[in-house]
Amino acid sequence: xVQLVESGGxxxxxxxxxxxxxxxxxxTIGTYxxxxxxxxPGKQLAGVASIGSDRTTSYADSVKGRFTISRDxxxxxxxxxxxxxxxxxxxxxxxxxxRLASWSCHGRVASHYSIxxxxxxxxxxx
Numbered sequence: 509x510v511q512l513v514e515s516g517g518x519x520x521x522x523x524x525x526x527x528x529x530x531x532x533x534x535x536t537i538g539t540y541x542x543x544x545x546x547x548x549p550g551k552q553l554a555g556v557a558s559i560g561s562d563r564t565t566s567y568a569d570s571v572k573g574r575f576t577i578s579r580d581x582x583x584x585x586x587x588x589x590x591x592x593x594x595x596x597x598x599x600x601x602x603x604x605x606x607r608l609a610s611w612s613c614h615g616r617v618a619s620h621y622s623i624x625x626x627x628x629x630x631x632x633x634x
Contacts, residue, residue: 510535510623512603517628520593524632528588530603530625541606541613542579542586543621546599546630555616556601557588566614571597593632600627 516528528544543558557567557577565577576589586603604621606613612620 510537510540510605512605512623512625514601514603514625514628517601517630519631519633522594522632522634524593526590526593526630528590528601528603528628528630530586530588532584532586532605536581537579537584537586537605538581539607540623541608541610541621542577543604543613543616544577544586544588545602545604545616545618545621546597547602548596548599551599553602553618555618558614558616559586560608560610560613562610564610564614566616568616590630593630595632595634598630598632600629602627 511534513531544556547553559565559577574592579586603625605623606621
């Protein structure tokens with residue numbers, strides 16, 4: 509069973525950048541769909557970006573063009589590069605994994621993902 513640990517969160521000014529990391533252990537992530545979700549205070553959990561085992565990617569409209577998801581299977585790690593961040597990007601960010609077909613992977617439905625990290629907080633100030 510894969511275990512996930514996120515890191516890289518913190519406080520940043522609007523327009524700045526952050527890179528989140530999700531380190532996996534217990535199994536190799538090469539065959540897993542990996543995704544980032546976020547939850548802002550008082551809001552529902554929302555999918556941000558996903559990357560399939562075939563390395564195809566998909567993004568929520570709100571982050572398209574600003575965020576980039578990538579994976580390094582050799583390091584068993586997934587990344588979320590966040591550029592041009594906005595105050596509305598403030599949230600707890602979670603990494604998730606599941607063995608999913610591409611169409612399900614990129615749907616980013618939280619209930620389809622069985623493995624979750626503990627989250628890392630991102631705070632963007634204006």
